Every structure is written in C-alpha cells, then in structure tokens.
Amino acid sequence: MSTMTTMSGNAIYGLLSQGVIVAMIIRFVREACGRKSLAPFGLEMWIPLLLVVAIPIGNISIAAHLRGLWGDPSIVTFALLVLYTVHPAWLPNRPSTITSLLITLLVMIPLYGALIFPIPMMQTDLYSLGWQPRPLLIAIAVILAAYAMLRAIDHRWVNIISIALMAYTMQMMESSNIMDYLVDPGLLIVIALLANDGLLKRLRSDRLQATSPLQQGAST
Numbered sequence: 001m002s003t004m005t006t007m008s009g010n011a012i013y014g015l016l017s018q019g020v021i022v023a024m025i026i027r028f029v030r031e032a033c034g035r036k037s038l039a040p041f042g043l044e045m046w047i048p049l050l051l052v053v054a055i056p057i058g059n060i061s062i063a064a065h066l067r068g069l070w071g072d073p074s075i076v077t078f079a080l081l082v083l084y085t086v087h088p089a090w091l092p093n094r095p096s097t098i099t100s101l102l103i104t105l106l107v108m109i110p111l112y113g114a115l116i117f118p119i120p121m122m123q124t125d126l127y128s129l130g131w132q133p134r135p136l137l138i139a140i141a142v143i144l145a146a147y148a149m150l151r152a153i154d155h156r157w158v159n160i161i162s163i164a165l166m167a168y169t170m171q172m173m174e175s176s177n178i179m180d181y182l183v184d185p186g187l188l189i190v191i192a193l194l195a196n197d198g199l200l201k202r203l204r205s206d207r208l209q210a211t212s213p214l215q216q217g218a219s220t
Contacts, residue, residue: 009172010171010172010173010174011174013072013078013172013173014063014067014072014173014174015053015061015063015064015067016049016053016063017067017072017073017078017081018052018053018062018063018064018066018067018072019048019049019050019052019053019063020049020078020081020082020085021066021073021081022048022049022052022063022066023045023046023048023049023081023085024045024081024084024085026045026048027045027084027085045085046085052066070186071184072173072174072175072180072184073184073186073187074164074180074181074182074183074184074187075163075164075167075168075172075173075181075182076160076161076164076181076182076183076187077184077186077187079160079163079164080160080187090156091156092154092156092157092160093154093156093157094194095157095191095194096152096198097194097195097198097199097201097202099152100191100192100194100195100198101195101198101199103188103191103195104188104191104192104195107126107183107188108188108189108191108192110126111126111127111179111183111188112185112188126179127177127179129179130177130178130179130180131176131177133168133178136178136179137165137178140161140165140182144158144161161182164181164182165178165181167181168181
C-alpha cells in the first residue's frame with residue numbers, strides 16, 4: 001500500500017497546502033519579475049507542487065518539512081492561494097480599509113496580542129471560542145448577513161467562508177478548533193497590512209486636499 005493511501009485526510013491536506021504555498025511563491029516571484037504569461041489555470045505551477053509533495057529529504061517530503069516550519073494554512077488562506085495560483089482574476093475583491101481594520105482590531109490583536117504586546121492586559125482567550133464554536137458561528141452569520149444587506153461584501157468571500165465552515169464540519173484539518181479553519185497568522189498579517197495601506201492612502205489624500213487650496217491661492 002502506498003504512503004499516500006495510508007495517510008489521513010488531515011495529512012494529505014497539510015502536504016497539499018504546503019505545495020500550494022510553494023506554487024504561490026513561484027508565481028508571485030515570476031510576476032514581480034514581469035513574467036505574467038502562464039499556461040491556462042497556472043498548470044506549470046502545479047509541477048513544483050507535485051515535486052514538493054513527492055520528493056523526500058531524509059525520508060520526509062519537502063512539504064512535510066515546510067509543514068513543520070510554519071504549520072498548515074487556514075482553509076480560507078488555502079482557497080485564496082489556490083485561486084491566486086490558478087487564476088488571479090477569480091480572487092475576491094480585497095477587503096475595504098474599514099473591514100481590514102476591524103479584523104485587525106477584533107481578531108488579530110485578541111488572538112495574537114499577547115505575542116505582540118506582552119502585557120497582562122492583552123491576555124485574551126478568543127482562540128478558546130473555537131472549541132465551542134456556536135457563539136462564533138452566530139457572530140459570523142450576523143456579520144455576513146449585515147454585510148450582505150449593505151451590499152458591502154463580495155459574494156466570493158461568502159463562498160470561501162462557507163467552504164471553510166464545511167471543511168470544519170468534515171474536520172479536514174488536524175485541528176478541531178474552528179479558528180484554525182478561518183484565520184492564520186499569515187492571513188491576518190496581510191489584512192493588517194491592507195488596513196495600514198488603506199489608512200495611509202486616506203491620510204495622504206486628506207493632506208493633498210488640505211494643501212490644494214493653499215497651493216491654488218499661492219499660484220494666484
């Protein structure tokens with residue numbers, strides 16, 4: 001019996017997700033270097049993925065080594081990486097500055113605040129909600145419903161979050177905490193950077209608007 005057939009579904013997901021991360025990095029580097037012409041569905045990106053999963057180093061695949069280095073991505077991150085690798089145009093719209101800021105303040109800081117700010121006041125227990133997810137699921141449902149009513153959310157985000165929740169019901173990951181299906185440090189760092197970028201752009205725009213009448217007055 002082959003090794004792959006003896007693996008659990010959790011282990012298979014973990015290895016494939018590491019391959020997708022490598023494929024995403026390769027595509028990002030190619031685009032940064034100006035090489036954007038790719039085969040349909042990013043097929044050439046899947047070859048490195050298969051190599052990372054299949055090639056062993058010391059009887060352990062490269063993907064397994066990477067998995068031990070930074071862990072498994074959340075299902076939400078995995079879905080975004082697959083879309084980016086296969087067809088970036090299928091990605092959902094980037095979160096707004098307000099949404100990114102709210103996620104940073106209400107999710108990232110409560111989850112990782114103790115690591116960012118090692119003071120007793122930042123000791124929170126948001127992660128423990130994931131073990132008994134009913135309150136969290138209610139909160140997610142209310143937030144998604146509110147955003148849908150305001151037409152302030154891309155339907156693709158709803159689809160991705162729904163996939164993550166379905167994966168949780170199937171226990172696709174080794175973790176049984178729903179937080180690990182929805183978020184991970186890498187995803188939250190990117191969202192925090194988006195919030196910071198959006199705030200800086202707004203600040204620059206406000207400054208330009210404030211100085212523009214002065215410049216017009218000086219020119220006249």
